[in-house]
Structure formats: C-alpha cells, structure tokens
Amino acid sequence: MECKxxxxxxxxxxxxxxxxxxxxxxxxxxxxxxxxxxxxxLKTCNSCASEKKSKAIDVHRIEIxxxxxxxxxxxxxxxxxxxxxxxxxxxxxxxxxxxEAVYSxxxxxxxxxxxxxxxxGILNNDVHNDLDAGPEAIREALEKAKAQHQTT
Numbered sequence: 001m002e003c004k005x006x007x008x009x010x011x012x013x014x015x016x017x018x019x020x021x022x023x024x025x026x027x028x029x030x031x032x033x034x035x036x037x038x039x040x041x042l043k044t045c046n047s048c049a050s051e052k053k054s055k056a057i058d059v060h061r062i063e064i065x066x067x068x069x070x071x072x073x074x075x076x077x078x079x080x081x082x083x084x085x086x087x088x089x090x091x092x093x094x095x096x097x098x099x100e101a102v103y104s105x106x107x108x109x110x111x112x113x114x115x116x117x118x119x120x121g122i123l124n125n126d127v128h129n130d131l132d133a134g135p136e137a138i139r140e141a142l143e144k145a146k147a148q149h150q151t152t
Contacts, residue, residue: 005039022048076123078116080107085116087138089123091131096138111149118145 019026021043031045042049078098079086085099085108098116099108108116119141126141127133 020045
C-alpha cells in the first residue's frame with residue numbers, strides 16, 4: 001500500500017504539464033492543487049478553481065442584494081437633559097425643549113413624555129432625515145402631538 005501511494009505521488013509530481021478539465025488548457029504542474037489526502041492532483045487548475053469560487057460568492061452577493069431592506073432608522077429622539085427633556089434631530093440646529101425645568105425628582109411629567117413621544121413619531125414620519133428641519137418643525141410637531149394627546 002505504501003509503495004502504491006508513493007507511486008501515485010511520483011506520477012503526478014513528475015508530469016511537467018497537465019490538462020485542466022475546466023478550461024481545457026495544458027498547464028504546468030504548479031498550476032494545480034492537490035486533494036486533501038495529498039495523493040492526487042486536482043483536475044481543475046488553481047485559476048479556474050478561484051474563478052469558480054469568486055462566481056459563487058458573486059451569486060451569493062446578488063441574492064443578498066435582491067432582498068429588500070426596508071428598515072427605517074428613527075433619526076429623531078427624546079434626550080433627557082440634566083433639568084429638562086429635549087427632542088433632538090439629525091440637523092445642526094434640530095433641538096427643542098419639550099418639558100418644564102425640573103431640579104429635583106424625575107425630569108418631565110408623564111404627560112410631557114407622552115406628548116414628546118407622539119411628536120417624535122410625527123417627526124420621524126414627516127421630516128425624517130431633513131437636515132434643515134429645526135426648532136420650528138419640532139414646535140409644530142409638539143402642537144400636533146398636544147392636540148392628538150388631548151383627543152385620546
């Protein structure tokens with residue numbers, strides 16, 4: 001058995017060129033890999049094998065790209081400052097207080113937090129990532145939120 005294995009090893013090592021079964025081209029022995037046992041040369045050259053592998057990766061990427069990505073990240077959020085609540089957005093000046101100042105206890109009343117959360121929902125739906133939206137847009141959303149909160 002040992003001799004037959006050695007004979008196989010010498011057989012594929014001594015061949016100067018071999019035919020790639022993928023591209024049908026005669027290539028030097030160094031262009032071919034060896035199987036996992038190490039006793040036979042692969043029938044496909046290294047360049048064809050890597051090309052086949054890259055095509056498989058590209059097909060996988062295409063499949064991933066074809067899946068719809070519809071996650072919408074909320075850009076407006078409620079920030080709890082040291083003495084009051086603020087609604088903050090993506091723009092440079094998108095910040096507006098939305099509660100009265102509190103110097104002891106919990107910042108913002110339950111009603112103020114509820115109104116602020118409604119306003120944030122309005123902002124995320126209406127102006128989402130508008131970098132020009134500022135305090136005016138926040139005040140308008142707060143007014144709408146107050147009206148909605150009163151009706152509930």
